[in-house]
Amino acid sequence: MKLLFAALGALLLTGMALQTVSASSTSPNTDVHVNINNYAFQAPSITIAPGTTVVFKNLDDDPHTVTAVDGSFDSKGLGQGDTWSHRFTTPGTYAYYCKVHPMMKGTVVVTESGS
């Protein structure tokens, strides 16, 4: 499985560099994109493999944040059109919200390695 990821990664890295400017991930996986639109995380729950980079993009003209409930990550304020990416390496469930609009909630589930 690891070998397969490595092989895929080699194929994908070139494309990623062109495709997602904000992503700094060297993840073997494809970036996952979550748009923030109309005061909601458009994919409120996502499940990803460890090492995956999630790219959040704010499409609203009100600022939003992507802030972990447990404090493990915080995008800071994202203006309209801003993106912020975070690479999730450790398996677990990460609940996050927008500090400016706490009714906006989302979850990232990072699966066990190789599963």
Added chain:
Amino acid sequence: MNIDRGKFLECMAWCGTGVLYTLAGPGVVGRALADASPLASVGSTFVQISDTHVGFHGDANADVLATFQQAIDKINALPERPEFVMHTGDLSHLSKPEQFDTVQQMLGTIKTGAVYTVPGEHDVIDDRGALYFKMFGRGGAKPWYSFDASGVHALALTNVLDITGGGFLGRDQLEWARADLAKQRSSTPIVVFAHIPLYAVYPEWGWTTDDYLELLAMLRRFDSVTVLNGHIHQVLSKVDGKVSFFTADSTAFPQPKPGSAPKPGPLKVPAGKLGEYLGIRTVNLRPVSGQIAVADESLAQ
């Protein structure tokens, strides 16, 4: 947005025991001022502005600096120089240094004795307000403070640092407020400022402060309490015993009436109508009676 704002704006009424409230619509306050009504040049005056959102670029207002400037021009043209001006938060849109710089410079051009501010959630986004408090804070190490001016004792509270639903004051601030208020006579008019409404305007949109009831209980013994908030970009009011609550217009853009849209947020109104949805508030303390007159005036007037 098809609302009964026109009808609403005609309201002029005594609210509670100590507040004369004129909700100004097109013509209403202009006429009142021209007639030298109770609102004009009696006693001392202060002004509330709110939600300038410097740094906002969106369909709802292409030039928030221009409308902020209009608000300043209105204040500077008042017949009586206000003793102080309070900005009830969301000075900036994104807590950026250049946004705060612009706000600070513009506030400095207001002809008034003092400018006070309380932070909105947009002012404390990245650093729990470290930069905001460095530039605008008046409470020393504390993010809240009180002061005496215009014959009132004013509390300037911060309810945007730990929002998990609505605003939140927190134990430390509530205990500070309790001690601060304990020093005041019941006859002293109390004015309470905070960004997010200190009553349950519309909890579904977070338009409330989760622990406001504890603060309200402390305010009950006073003869006149006026609570002035921002955040929701529209004038709404409520009277609860001797406590009167008023939310203020923004100088940047309106928001939907509670529950009238799927979500809150910047509301685009027809071109040429924006000024009618933005405004400033003049608060006048009338001598002898101690009554407080609250007048909202739109930028279109």
